[in-house]
Amino acid sequence: MRFFLTLACVGMLIAAACPAFAQATGSPSIEVEKPWARATPAGAQTGAAYMTLDNKSGSADRLTGASSDVAATLQIHEMAVVNGVMQMRQLVEGLPIPAGGTVELKPGSYHIMLLRLKKPLTAGETFPLTLTFEKAGNISVAIPVQALSATPEGKPGGMGNMEMK
Ligand SMILES: [Cu+2]
DSSP states (O other): OHHHHHHHHHHHHHHHHGGGGOOOBOOSSEEEEEEEEEOOOTTOOEEEEEEEEEEOSSSOEEEEEEEOTTEEEEEEEEEEEETTEEEEEEOTTOEEEOTTOEEEEOTTSBEEEEEEESSOOOTTOEEEEEEEETTTEEEEEEEEEEOTTOOTTSOSOGGGGOOOO
């Protein structure tokens, strides 16, 4: 457990230092499709952003981080059932995107976690978010915010009810 926490902290330090490695914005090799985030209730500390990442290139890439003005810290998370309990964990190594493949970030699965929100995410608004890829560099996208009740997977709850374990 201590080892994992140490890794998580290193991940956060790297994420914090990431703007120093900012590269040219926009890249044809990764296409970001259907970005969205769920609206957050007043006072919420966390939110989540979802999208589909389509790797158009012939080489594997990796989502290594994200940044946005709306939250102090952004992390790449995975939700999974551990011992019968739905939990989420940070992908400190990033999220691999296979050559020519797509990876879907969606409720109950991979997501961009927004930690320490600076203001609530309001339905109907959009906010800018920059994704950082190992090879494709930085790609900025506008994330539309959907109503709190939006549950594309038909599951109740979702991130709104998740607690950090
Ligand atoms: Cu999360």
